[in-house]
Every structure is written in C-alpha cells, then in structure tokens.
Amino acid sequence: MRKSKRIIVRTLAFAKREFKLKTRYKWPFLSTTIIMPIIHALPFIILYWGLLIGSSGDLSEITAENYLAWVLLGSIIYSTYSLGYMVFRLNFWSEKFWMTIHGTLIAPASKYYLLFGTIIQLLIQGLLSSLIFFIIAFVSFPTSFINIFFVLIIFVVALIAGAGLSLINGTFLLINENLVPFFDFFLYGLTFLSCYAIPYELYPSFLQVAVKFNPLYHIINITREVWFNNYSIEILWSFLYILAFCVISVMLGIYFFNKYTRRFGVHGY
C-alpha cells in the first residue's frame, strides 16, 4: 500500500471507529451534540436580551443588534474547544476500562493517525452541533461568505488545539490518574479568562493581562471580529498566536503520548 494511501486509510479508520462508538447509543450522542451547547448558551442570551433590549446603551462591544450572534459565536468556539480538550480524556477513560487501549498502543500506526482520526470525527460532531448556532447567528447578524469560511478555519484550529492538549490529558489519565484534576483546573482557568460570555472590558485590569495570554480568548475574539467584519492587524497577530499554539499542543500531545505510555505503561485497572 502506498504511504499516502496508508496514512489516509489509518486516519479514517480511527475516525470511523470513533463515530461508530459515539453513535452506539443515539440519544446521549444527540443530547451532548445538540442540546447541551444550547443549554450552555441560553442563560447568557436571556441575560443580554434583558440588559440590552429596550435599553439605549450598549454593553462594551455587545449591542442590541449583535448580542445574539456575539453569544452564539462565543459558545460555538468554546464548545468546540472543550469538545476537543475533553475528547481523549473521555475516550481513554472508556478504552481503559474496556481494556482496548492496548490494541492502539501496539499497532504499527503512528499516533498522529489517532489524533487526526479523532479530530475528523469531532469535526463532524462539532459541525452538527454548531450548524444551528451558525444559522441563527447568520440570521440575526448576516455576514459575508468569506467571513464564514474564515470562521470555519478558526473553528478547525480550535478543535485541533484542544485535541492536542487533550492527548496530554489522556496520556496522564492512562499512566497516573492523580494528575487528571489539574487538567480540569486548567480548562476552568482558560474558560474563565476566555471572554466567551463576558466582554473583555468588564474584566478587572489585572485579569485583562492574563486574558491576553489565553489562546482560547484569541480564538473566540477573532471569530467574532471576523464575523462582525472588524478586520485589523491585531487579528493577524492573534491568528498567528493561535496557529503556533495549535502546532505546539499537537506536537506536545504526540510526544507525551508516545513517550510516557510506553515508559510507564497503562495503570489503574
């Protein structure tokens, strides 16, 4: 088999397997894919609707015209990122107790196939959940198709960056579960400082510095800026920042997974 074909076949094998495993029970899949993101976004939509409709003032960058799209775009990217961030943690948790993870570890396939196969599956799942949000955002605040295309690229980058970090998280789940809560704290920190539901200007100034270092903030921010057509040089820097973060997280994820699962073995049965 030719090398390129081999790469595609193995990557798609992981994607197909993940999709079949996820859809074995249909209702939990539909619930986590479609209903949960709506539940997450709904309180903020209601909050900003109450604050802005009928009021003359705006809330920082949020206005009565764009609040729905603002919340939904933040929710889409946050949901996508956390979907990626949690994927290997949840998958390896199941595989650890199904005792199937060894099958992947001993197979001759590079772990990049595992990562990108899973990302393909997540992409389908993420797009399914985001489709409704994108449509509502488009109806409430129409934008150009080029902007939508660019937003979709950011969407993919967010997923890959989240999945890369998730592989580190998943690796520690396999070798030492004691370290897993620290990854949760890290995600809580990223979420809190991401401005996915609260505008940047409302943060205290000392936290605004931390927010600027948060890659999730940059991912969410450029999504909104592109959708609302507010192009600036800052967007380019933000994009390069998240691109670098994405590449580093993928490489670190693969490195940790390759090195530590073989060195320390799978523990905790």
Next chain:
Amino acid sequence: MTVIKVENLTKVFKKQLRRNFIKSFLFPKYENFTAVDNVSFEIEKGETFGLLGPNGAGKTTTIQMLCGLEHQTSGNIYINDLNINSEKNFRNISEKFNVLFSDKLLFNRLSAFDNLEFYGNLYSVEDPKERAEELLELVDLVSWRDQYVESFSLGMRMKLALARALVNNPEILYLDEPTLGLDVKNAEFVRDFLQNLNCTILLTTHYLNEAIRLCDRIGILQKGKLIHIGTPEYLKKKEANTRTFIINTNDNQAVKQILMKNSLIVKIVEKSSKLEIHTKNIENYFDILNEISQFKLSEIQESKTGLEGLFFDVHDESTESDNKNIDKTEPKSLGEMI
C-alpha cells in the same frame, strides 16, 4: 534462526503499602515488587514456546514487555535481532507481531465485522473488508458478523479475539492464556486452531496439558523467575512420576515430622486439617504408608499431581541444582536433567 531473544529481563513494580487514608495520602510509602526476575530465553522461528505458571507468576507482564506495553526495569528484548527499546525498531517490529490478551482488545460497542475491519485498517491489510470476512469464516462467526460484541458469549469473544490477533497475518503471535474461562468445547476449538497456525508463538497458560499439547518447549515461571525450560516430554514424564495424595490421621503434626525425612517426598502442605503430600518417583504410596503405620488413618485419597505438584517437584530440583553452584543466571534445561 532465533526470532525472539530475551536477556535478563526484569520488571520491578512499586507497590503501595497498606496504610490508613490520611497516611497514604500525605506520606505514601512504597515497596518494590519484582514481577519478572532476570528471565532469559530464546525462541526459534516457527517454534511454539510456552510459559507455564500459576497466577501472578509474571507471564502477562513478560508478554506486555515483549509487546512494548510495559517498560522493563532491566534486560533486553530482541525481535529479529532488533532491540525493541528503540522507538524506530519497535515501529518496524510491530507490523510483524500481534497479541491475544485474556482481556481481548475488542470493542464491545462495535460489531464483530467492524472490529476486524478497524484492526485490518490499522495494520494496513490489503483489503480489510475481505480479510475480516475471511477471519469470521475461519473462527465460525459469520452468522454473528453484524452483532455487537457486547452480546457475545465468552467463547465467541475469544474466537473473535483470536481472529483479531491474526488480522495482520503475524509472523509472531503472543497468546496470553487463550483458553482462560472457556468451556471444554470452545477450549478445544481454540487449541485445535492454534495447532494449525504457521507462525512463531509465545503462549502463556496455567494449564499443564495445554502447554504439553501445544508447545515445542515450555518454560516454567514461578514468582517471576524462570525456573526451568524443557520439552513437553520431560514434563509428561515428570507428571507421570509425581503423585500427590491427601491423608488425615489422628496426629498430623507427628506424621509430617516423620515424612519430612523421606527423600521421595517433595513437599507437605497442610490444607484444612489434612496433609497434602507431594511425592516423586514412586509407584504407589504404600511404601510411605508403612512409615506411618502406628498412626490411625481416617482418610486417604490420591489426586492428580497437576501444576502445583509439578512446580514443587521441578522447583525442588532447581533448588538442588542451585545448591550445587550451577550458574543461576541461566535457566536450566530440563532435557539435560532427564
């Protein structure tokens, strides 16, 4: 040609000492537990080599190290002269072997066909769909092709696990207790199946008869140590010559003291107020009974020696050999001892 070469393989685990919750959380203490202790052996191309041992002897840990799933504490593993510690070597080697664990490596939430197709793709099999169909036919699971594995019986899972292990047509096959928990019919199916395979096999089992029937050579593992390597013929002979019987007398302690002096007795174990006596090279137990004729015998029964008795016997010989200053690092050949 040597396919697998294991040199002084050792695996030491850290075992947490049992303490109360607060102490174990704040000041955890560990002790070392040697699961595999200085094990060396070689397997030739096409040979079926068995690792025989009771639970906890280190069989699975050895296989896990051979598969690259556990990192050895010391020692080396060479497959086709390549050291598997190197990541690059391991990737080359991993296409050539496959493994059957007693925990199966099957996805319960996928169908039998999907499982085989997935692994076929992972191993870059030419036509994974066709290979999956072929293997399902081979293990007689065609009618269960599209059923979720979660609905399979243990026997069917083992058959599917076997098919999974053969998906890449491996040159080397590691089988970790392939008949564990199976009924007689399914166990026979698996044994017949394995006998017809044409590859180098490393098999672990704690069934003596299985090892004798399937293996060209057998290594006996006990508490992580490879105490002997030999042919099935030798073990057969050992089994025939070794007897175990259980007696109950009015003074078991005194009987034990007397019998301990008898050189034909390998071991005496006290089991629920009875004495289990392991002997070697005796035709019947009357000779031994004469020695304890002054005691009142309330019960006597002869049992098959089984693995445990054989271990006592072989281990006893091994210890004797050790005492005679035979090189302790190399496993002794049973063949030489016949």
